[in-house]
Amino acid sequence: MKRLIILLWSLALLLSACGNAVVTPPPATPTNLSATVAAVVTPNASGPISIIDVAGRPVTLDALPQRIVSLAPSNTEILFAIGAGSRVVGVDDFTNYPPEATSLPRIGNSGNNYNMEQIVALEPDLVLASGITAPEVIAQLESLNLKVAQVNAPITTFDTIFNDILLTGQITGQTAEAEQLVASMRQHYDSILKTVSQATTKPRVYWEIDATDITKPYSVGPGNFVGEQIGLVGGFNIFNDASTPYPQVSLEQIVAADPEVIILADAAYGITVESVMERPGWDVISAVKNKRIYPINDDLVTRPGPRIVEGLEAVAKLVHPELFE
């Protein structure tokens, strides 16, 4: 009997890891799937909470946190999505979603420069750091006797995002809501992958991050979460063989690669479809000739938060519109 159970668990693991699961794994499995497992001690909502955050640091709270400060927009979105939004007392400068969060007091975040005075004045009982928060910042906060938990993995994958959400749920006492959210995100994720598995083409995609110099724009390379998403939805990132995650590429390389789809992740900074069509030398590119240039909300695809699967769907629809009629 024991062997049968182990066999079934392994099967579920294997199927979900492949990503094309026809059978959606049972909701309880997400905690076992990624390498960075968070140890949970409390099941009940009023006792002490003890977790190990993604950096391996043990964090213990005497009671449910009632005054939470978020150091990154992804943490803010997760907190609000799992129902802990009413307990958030301070957010960073880049938080812009959900709308209720934008009216909360700001505590900085330009270049890892947080306003320590503001954070201390808000008297938080929990500060949630992200994967890119500098260790100096965390050390400073702890030297001011604040509890800091890093609930966001430095290297992002879909599994780490699901883990982050569950971890945040555990440390705020919203475990059930977090598990529900992750389950529905997984379901959505699996259905997207199922849909794109029917694709017959693999369009070449050029993802633009910054084009201040239009002859030397920045794109995404290997080891980049966005680049992985392009691959997941059945597209081919033309800079998949670059040497860094954020390569600065040349116009010649773009023209030589001849992408069929251009996705503008810098749409929020004033780049429009028309401005791309007008760029000198770009008119020989297939994507420009067929007008397959699409702006995208960068927050959806780069923020390791609850909207990440929406972002994946947005990318999928741009790369394979024919599958999402």
Place this chain on the structure above:
Amino acid sequence: MKQADISEQYVWRQAWSWLWFVIGLAIVVLIGIFSIAMGSVSIPPLTTFRIIAAQIVSTPIVPDWAPSTAAIVLDIRLPRVLLIAITGAALASSGVAYQGIFRNPLADPYLIGVAAGAGFGAICMVVLRMRYPMLIGQFSLPIGAFVGALATVAIVYVLGRVGTTTPTSTLLLAGVALSTLATSLSTFVLMRAGQQLGLVTAFLLGSYTSTGWAPVTITWPIMAVGFVILMVMARSLNLLLFDEEQARQLGVAVERAKFIVIITATLITAAAVAFSGPIGFVGLIVPHSVRLVAGGDNRRLLPLSALGGASFLMLADLLSRVLVAPEELPLGVVTALAGVPFFLVLLRRAKNAAFF
């Protein structure tokens, strides 16, 4: 000139020096008080004093303030103001030293590569610890900057050696060349690094200041020892203002004096830069401003510049914190914006006097 006149002038000068010193001290204390009392979170000044007094006096004062307020004053503002004061004093004193050694009014503490080396060291440390997480710690960035600064100046000193002497001209050229190299390498590494750019950029702009008491307890002994050494060398610095040949004939061991002064000035600058990033203009402008009011004698100039540097940087830090609260302006930007007009005004008033 009669003997009596000269002695009279000398005595008068001495008296004025002490007066300037007292004035300088008073200014530092005043600005320090303002800096601690003001910040992005508004705390009534009286509460601030009482919080600090509660730490000093033995009679217990009943706290009528929240513990978070005490934390803001004692753990954030007070050490920060002290660190800024120490940094300003260090930069200004080493500015005086460099201007004396190089006999050049445009010399500043970053002339032979301290800032560029510190920046490069900091960037390398940030990149290294992405690969070797065991290096992560509260002091990894300052250590990287400190080592980078010292290594750069050491290389410059070795490169600048001609036979048994180190002429200031070759030192200067080697310094400029190595600074440029360090800056270019920094840019290259920054480009390839990707993440953690924000921290490094903040460091280079001078808007990253370490908080807490640890930086203060580390830098103040370095600053104190360095300052004492510079004061001991002050008379030699005065004599070096004539060219080196004259100084040698007047009894100064020129190579040894240069070596000691450059090492000391570099050490205190590197320590200051390691914890606050390279902040410009203090080392250049403060010595000149003090010279315009108190004359060029290094024995007077060094302590007064230290006080002036501390006041100036504390004032700049105060402005950076309150002008766009709750955000902060980078300190390097504020020192330039505040310092340059002030210096131009001083310069206009002393146009006809030969001050250097």
